[in-house]
Amino acid sequence: MSTVTTPGSVTASRGPSKPRFGGTLYRGREGMWSWVAHRITGVLTFFFLFAHVLDTALVRVSPESYDTVIATYKNPFVNLMEIGLVGAVLFHALNGLRVIAVDFWSKGPRLQRQMLWIIVAVWAVVMIPGAFFMFKHSFEVVFGSK
Amino acid sequence: MTAVQERSVSTPTEAPKSRPIEVKIRRYNPEISDEVTWVTYTVDAFPTDRVLNLLMKIKGEQDGTLTFRRSCAHGVCGSDAMRINGVNRLACKVLMKDMPDKLTIEPIKGLPVEKDLIVDMEPFFEAFRAVKPFLITHGNEPSKEWLQSQADRDRFDDTTKCILCAACTTSCPVFWTDGSYFGPAAIVNAHRFIFDSRDQGAEERLEILNDREGVWRCRTTFNCTEACPRGIQITKAIQEVKQALLFRRV
Ligand code: HEM
Ligand code: FES
Numbered sequence: 001m002s003t004v005t006t007p008g009s010v011t012a013s014r015g016p017s018k019p020r021f022g023g024t025l026y027r028g029r030e031g032m033w034s035w036v037a038h039r040i041t042g043v044l045t046f047f048f049l050f051a052h053v054l055d056t057a058l059v060r061v062s063p064e065s066y067d068t069v070i071a072t073y074k075n076p077f078v079n080l081m082e083i084g085l086v087g088a089v090l091f092h093a094l095n096g097l098r099v100i101a102v103d104f105w106s107k108g109p110r111l112q113r114q115m116l117w118i119i120v121a122v123w124a125v126v127m128i129p130g131a132f133f134m135f136k137h138s139f140e141v142v143f144g145s146k
Numbered sequence: 147m148t149a150v151q152e153r154s155v156s157t158p159t160e161a162p163k164s165r166p167i168e169v170k171i172r173r174y175n176p177e178i179s180d181e182v183t184w185v186t187y188t189v190d191a192f193p194t195d196r197v198l199n200l201l202m203k204i205k206g207e208q209d210g211t212l213t214f215r216r217s218c219a220h221g222v223c224g225s226d227a228m229r230i231n232g233v234n235r236l237a238c239k240v241l242m243k244d245m246p247d248k249l250t251i252e253p254i255k256g257l258p259v260e261k262d263l264i265v266d267m268e269p270f271f272e273a274f275r276a277v278k279p280f281l282i283t284h285g286n287e288p289s290k291e292w293l294q295s296q297a298d299r300d301r302f303d304d305t306t307k308c309i310l311c312a313a314c315t316t317s318c319p320v321f322w323t324d325g326s327y328f329g330p331a332a333i334v335n336a337h338r339f340i341f342d343s344r345d346q347g348a349e350e351r352l353e354i355l356n357d358r359e360g361v362w363r364c365r366t367t368f369n370c371t372e373a374c375p376r377g378i379q380i381t382k383a384i385q386e387v388k389q390a391l392l393f394r395r396v
Contacts, residue, residue, distance in 0.1 A: 031368030109368075
């Protein structure tokens with residue numbers, strides 16, 4: 001959009017320059033934040049799958065370079081990212097079931113908050129031992145028992 | 147019985163005390179500047195005051211240029227929806243006894259700000275009109291009263307309570323980023339007629355809400371349900387409209 005600068009015209013104080021957004025962060029509750037987390041974990045998972053399709057497709061190009069690429073994953077940093085990925089997918093999947101319940105179960109909307117705490121509890125119960133065992137090998141490598 | 151008497155004697159009722167409140171308000175006046183400013187006022191508030199009383203005190207005693215809407219002052223007309231400490235509320239329904247010593251007040255989000263706390267409600271009403279919020283019937287005029295059972299009425303009772311304050315629609319993250327989304331309030335008002343046994347326009351309204359800017363944009367964040375000053379179960383109403391669309395059953 002170009003600004004019209006005919007002599008004598010009044011600078012438009014209305015129109016698109018009006019502050020439509022801005023201000024402080026909206027203080028939504030569990031429902032809003034679980035949706036934010038759902039979208040972030042969904043997008044993260046998408047990017048992982050994108051990279052994963054590429055690295056797996058490489059085996060069709062050259063099995064040697066596939067092995068080289070996969071070998072670069074064997075370090076504690078990528079191990080941490082794997083734990084993050086499992087956590088993200090698990091949250092997304094569990095909360096996805098909650099959203100399905102909200103949409104299809106007549107009591108879903110009323111119990112959405114309780115359902116969120118249930119899935120968060122399930123997430124923690126799976127992730128705490130899960131992360132421990134997933135990181136066990138890296139821990140031994142980093143601190144030298146292996 | 148005597149216990150009651152003793153208590154009332156030993157604890158004489160105290161006069162309620164007022165306390166100073168810092169009220170920070172987002173100001174904008176395009177006739178003066180395109181800049182948004184935050185102005186803080188200090189006012190005394192009684193626990194029985196509502197946020198609206200504070201705004202009126204500020205306007206009356208400190209700064210007559212402060213601009214906001216209000217009409218009934220009793221939570222009926224829906225004029226004074228605004229964002230108070232981060233959430234959409236009717237200023238006339240928020241009691242100061244429930245509030246901290248600092249208030250931050252902004253206009254509702256997602257509609258163009260006209261001045262201070264006043265937004266242009268037109269896009270909101272446009273969505274409301276688009277769902278045909280009136281009784282639609284076909285055929286001959288009925289010759290006697292249209293009876294409705296209690297169960298039939300209960301089907302849409304909750305969504306008759308809407309006062310069109312826009313607190314729900316402007317609490318919705320989908321609406322903030324895409325102003326063409328119909329928004330919760332329009333869906334609530336469509337629900338009120340779709341599930342009314344006397345109405346015959348359900349198909350038309352469902353078709354309208356099946357649009358890409360319709361019910362399917364809802365991400366079930368529950369911000370609307372928590373913002374509604376009438377306690378309407380909005381997310382549930384939206385869910386019922388989604389299901390009516392999926393299963394063609396009203
Ligand atoms: C593990 C099984 C999965 C389940 C049960 C699931 C479930 C869901 C559901 C129900 C939604 C809709 C959320 C809403 O309406 O607010 C959704 C959104 C989404 N999902 Fe998944 N999903 C799964 C896997 C994935 C995967 C593998 C990806 C990545 C490729 C993914 C990416 C996304 C994205 C980006 C969204 C959009 C989020 C939004 O619009 O807020 N999901 N998922
Ligand atoms: S002034 Fe009427 S609803 Fe608050």
